[in-house]
Amino acid sequence: MAWLVAGGYGMLAQDVCAELTARGVGFDAPDRDRLDITSPEEIEAFFEEMKPEVVVNCAAYTAVDPAEENEGLAFTLNAVAPQYLARAAAKRGIPLVQISTDYVFSGTSPIPYAEDDAAHPLGAYGRTKAAGEWAVRADHPSSYIVRTAWLYGAGGPCFPKTLARVLKQNGTANVVDDQHGQPTWTKDVARIIVDLVTKQAPFGIYHATSEGEATWYDFTRAIAAEVGVSEDEVHPVSTKDFPRPAPRPEWSLLAHGAYEGTGVEPIGPWQERWKLAAPSVLAEVE
Numbered sequence: 001m002a003w004l005v006a007g008g009y010g011m012l013a014q015d016v017c018a019e020l021t022a023r024g025v026g027f028d029a030p031d032r033d034r035l036d037i038t039s040p041e042e043i044e045a046f047f048e049e050m051k052p053e054v055v056v057n058c059a060a061y062t063a064v065d066p067a068e069e070n071e072g073l074a075f076t077l078n079a080v081a082p083q084y085l086a087r088a089a090a091k092r093g094i095p096l097v098q099i100s101t102d103y104v105f106s107g108t109s110p111i112p113y114a115e116d117d118a119a120h121p122l123g124a125y126g127r128t129k130a131a132g133e134w135a136v137r138a139d140h141p142s143s144y145i146v147r148t149a150w151l152y153g154a155g156g157p158c159f160p161k162t163l164a165r166v167l168k169q170n171g172t173a174n175v176v177d178d179q180h181g182q183p184t185w186t187k188d189v190a191r192i193i194v195d196l197v198t199k200q201a202p203f204g205i206y207h208a209t210s211e212g213e214a215t216w217y218d219f220t221r222a223i224a225a226e227v228g229v230s231e232d233e234v235h236p237v238s239t240k241d242f243p244r245p246a247p248r249p250e251w252s253l254l255a256h257g258a259y260e261g262t263g264v265e266p267i268g269p270w271q272e273r274w275k276l277a278a279p280s281v282l283a284e285v286e
């Protein structure tokens with residue numbers, strides 16, 4: 001089976017490729033130079049030549065704050081381009097996996113968001129990703145929308161690498177303690193993506209995040225433990241102390257009900273997954 005992993009050099013894409021390799025599944029993972037997903041002509045030519053049997057779109061405009069100033073560009077990449085991929089996949093009757101985000105929600109719900117809750121993004125990035133979900137589902141019902149959040153992985157810059165560096169250099173860090181989420185390892189999301197397709201789970205929306213709940217402060221304490229810095233050196237501060245251009249959802253926990261009956265195991269508790277992930281994710285942090 002030949003999988004196409006678009007945006008193939010990204011942080012999540014690298015672990016999707018590793019998962020496919022581990023399972024002996026053939027794939028091609030072009031970077032933007034070999035397949036620019038904003039070009040329907042390039043997509044058509046690539047599909048004709050490669051003849052993929054599954055498409056995973058890991059390409060995206062992921063810069064949350066710059067998206068506030070560049071919403072048009074973000075929309076092209078996060079909504080229009082996924083629609084091109086969806087049309088090319090639908091034309092050939094092959095499944096597509098589109099990656100999305102907790103930022104499609106406002107983060108004001110008192111309970112974890114269900115897969116079919118209405119989107120209500122707070123900022124430009126979330127609006128463009130919500131539009132991408134809609135575009136893919138409208139043009140290709142045989143698709144999976146996999147929402148994830150608070151992603152970290154060995155293959156790209158991410159929160160734990162940054163904070164591990166800060167802690168090692170300064171011995172202390174001030175971190176916001178009033179945004180709640182689910183720290184999630186790219187390797188776990190990759191496993192979910194490949195499982196959904198290979199186990200032929202029903203098409204639709206799935207939430208690929210860890211179980212449990214953490215603030216960035218909680219997560220940083222767990223990071224400190226991995227780099228030999230006392231957890232007491234991590235100090236809680238408020239979002240108001242770190243003003244950013246894009247609003248952040250305060251409480252963006254995602255529920256995992258859609259896995260029931262699919263044979264796909266949800267991701268376990270974030271603390272356990274982080275313990276397992278830390279050695280490889282922090283391997284190159286000086």
Ligand SMILES: NC(=O)c1ccc[n+]([C@@H]2O[C@H](COP(=O)([O-])OP(=O)(O)OC[C@H]3O[C@@H](n4cnc5c(N)ncnc54)[C@H](OP(=O)(O)O)[C@@H]3O)[C@@H](O)[C@H]2O)c1
Binds near residue numbers: 036057060061102149
């Ligand atoms: N990171 C998170 O915390 C997080 C949280 C929730 C959801 N997500 C979603 O998860 C997915 C993967 O995120 P990630 O963190 O792995 O992102 P990433 O590391 O930024 O990877 C995105 C990739 O897309 C590529 N790309 C950009 N424009 C392209 C184009 N026109 N054609 C082809 N490729 C293009 C980028 O290449 P260049 O480097 O050349 O630009 C980059 O390799 C995204 O859909 C993102 O929205 C991420």
